[in-house]
Amino acid sequence: MFEPPPARPVPLCWFPDYRDTNPYQTLLYEGLGPTLAPEPAPLAEALDRQAKVAGGRMIFHLHWEHAVVAAGPVERFLDDLERFRGRGGRVVWTLHNLEPRDPRMAGAVADLRRGLLRLADVIHLHSLPAVAAARAALPLPPERLRIVPHAGYEGAYPVLQRSAARAALGLAGARMVLLLPGRLAAYKRPAALVEAFCRVAAPEDRLILAGQALPGVLPPGAPDPRLLLLPDFATPERLAECHAAADLVVLPYVQSLTSGSAVLAQTLGRGVLGPDLPGLRDVVETGRTGWLHDPARPLDEVLTAALAEGPQVWADRGARCRGARPPPRRRHVARPLHGAPRPSAARPRGAARLMPAPPAEPPLDPDAAAWPFTADSPVIAGVARQDRPLAIMIVDLTGLDWPEIEPLLPVAREVAREQQMVPVLVVDLVDFRGLRGAGLAYDTLPNAAANAPLGAGDWPAYLARRRAVLLSKWQPAAIVHLGTRAEWER
Known part of the structure; x- marks a missing residue:
């Protein structure tokens, strides 16, 4: 392991680079401080750079595994990763999800994870609930686990006024407005949410679905007039507008290890309604900043109860969200990436x-x-x-x-x-x-x-x-x- 602080910044390459669609990586690497020099690069490019670094002293940080599977053979990637470590490099793996978002990749992702469990020097998760869930599914070695909480998105999204946002979206006359943000994948259950909402919502209630929908995840047929579908990629400005217009964010997930959508809702002052899963339990405090229900409870019942609570209850929960997730201090981010011997001091909300x-x-x-x-x-x-x-x-x-x-x-x-x-x-x-x-x-x-x-x-x-x-x-x-x-x- 490296002995921080180094005499000069240690080069760090990360992959994949999703900064254009998610500010998570920008905020993460801005918090590293002067001991690391991060740049986005695939593993092949990291190997080229490593040849120019004394002693091969570098870090490769892998995020979402499906990007490796999409880029080429898993065996070649693991061979290159072993070569990177053999030259003196260190490997950090952030485990964001338990299941691949595309089920067709499940076999290749499982092969990749078997290799990462052998080669990763540091396995990073965002909370203790995530560690508990991940260790139930994967043989994660505790001595290599590091916990650094998911930072809030302060400064990455504009803060807008509710009345102006509702007027811009054509929702000025709505009573309760619910929002499901982000890429609409099957694990978020957008079809089940739409169907339940259409059964139980009042004529003045509205549901916003803001994000790219994967084929087949939304129910067929003519859309209900109470639905506002924004199927294109949601820019930070559009996402901020949708949150400002909403009374609450609904995340009816099947599984969640870490939820950036829940963190964004908290940052923008909106309570979250969702099942009691590790990725939501880390962020949402039931009764205070949202409501986590039994995952087995029917969605019709959950939506009926949430809508009956009315706008003021959810406005109070949203107000308690602001400032609830301070950004991690620099040492809490940089030290685990260097491979320090102890986990970062995490403060997972609700955990x-x-x-x-x-x-x-x-x-x-x-x-x-x-x-x-x-x-x-x-x-x-x-x-x-x-x-x-x-x-x-x-x-x-x-x-x-x-x-x-x-x-x-x-x-x-x-x-x-x-x-x-x-x-x-x-x-x-x-x-x-x-x-x-x-x-x-x-x-x-x-x-x-x-x-x-x-x-x-x-x-x-x-x-x-x-x-x-x-x-x-x-x-x-x-x-x-x-x-x-x-x-x-x-």
Whole structure:
């Protein structure tokens, strides 16, 4: 691994270059600072440049894998990547999606990922929920994972007035306006959204679909007059206009590891309605900045409830979005790309809600500094300090069995260490043997399935009370959601 900071900027080539259609890469590489010199280039060009760099000291950063598949044989790319590493280069792979957007590429993408799992020095994801989902599908080595959150899009899109935007789009008389932005691929379920909206929406409601539609993803037949279809590529100005006109953004995804559309909605002050998936859970805080529903709940029911809430409820949620996602500090971006030994300090919205520890009058005595642990507890070694109270990070693992929990522990440890917190695992396991040997503090919630034979009861209310007791007991500074069941109220 490189030892930052280098004497001169380390060249970094990234591929593919999608800056013309997505400001994500522009914002990412502008945040690197002076230790890296990024430029877009395919791997073949990176190899040519590497020949002119002392010791081959370069970084190749791969984003969306389908671009490699579209450009040529996967085997040739992996051979070139191995040659790049053999000359002294390092490889960073950002995992944006679990499934390829074009199902026809699934086999080639799977072959490519097998090679990347072997060759990538750093595997970058945007949040802990994304790590949990990705590790359930791929054998990601925890020692090579780095978490750098998806930055907001401040400055990349204009901020427009609602009334002017609605007038420009012919929506001045609309009541509730919903928006599905971006490229309309099948995983976004645009057809299901259109059909559900047409069944439940009022005559004065409108749905905007703003983005290029892939063949066959929209329902056939004459469009409903309540639909506004903008099928061409949406420029930043047009996307900003659509967001300004909308009351909320609807993202009815089948799967999502990272959602730039959700981040854009947050940046432009619009609440998000969507299923409770990792890429949305990272951004949306249910009840505060949007609403994440059970993915199995029928879309008709979800839309009916959201439309019934009315414009003011969604305006309040949108107002809470602004400023919710600060851009990562430069060291949080540059250090993982250099291959630093620890993950970046991530602050995924809805996953780890970090709050400053309460002020203390230093110095504290050892017992006060270590509360709620004893001063000699091994789980707080290297973290407890006498100038501040101990900060607790609850790591919610409820709904997971031990084989699912064990591979998540190294990531939870590193993120807690980076935040200078102590992780406390919350589980609903039946068998604790593996957990007892993990060397981490833990607490428990009852397992609903194991207790089912005792008879029906109001489990949601009971679990809510138990979670409230845990919050009072541990007084956490952060909660990280990696489980599937608990809904914590702060």
